[in-house]
Amino acid sequence: MKYFFLSEGWTVARVWASDGLWQITAWRRQPDIQRMNICIVEQNELLWLYRVEEAVLTVEVKPTTPVVVSKTIGQVVLKRLMSAEQVIERLGSAETKCQLQNIQLVVQ
Numbered sequence: 001m002k003y004f005f006l007s008e009g010w011t012v013a014r015v016w017a018s019d020g021l022w023q024i025t026a027w028r029r030q031p032d033i034q035r036m037n038i039c040i041v042e043q044n045e046l047l048w049l050y051r052v053e054e055a056v057l058t059v060e061v062k063p064t065t066p067v068v069v070s071k072t073i074g075q076v077v078l079k080r081l082m083s084a085e086q087v088i089e090r091l092g093s094a095e096t097k098c099q100l101q102n103i104q105l106v107v108q
Contacts, residue, residue, distance in 0.1 A: 002081035
């Protein structure tokens with residue numbers, strides 16, 4: 001698995017694999033990209049952790065609302081996704097929040 005952090009108010013747009021732009025018809029499915037329930041706070045901004053499958057090489061992200069677009073750049077391409085070890089290191093050095101939907105899964 002690979003990971004990246006994405007600011008609140010941004011979403012995934014296009015995705016690339018080793019053979020180019022992700023083609024749903026060729027792969028017969030969407031890329032596996034999941035937002036996890038972990039975020040870090042950096043300069044009063046929430047950065048959510050996303051997990052992507054190994055086949056994904058590059059992810060393009062863009063703001064979800066026109067208000068965000070007018071105040072920031074229109075899109076960003078993430079070319080260097082993080083390993084699990086890099087995520088743990090980053091979480092250890094940041095103010096981290098964890099949203100738990102079922103506390104019993106953690107305390108067992």
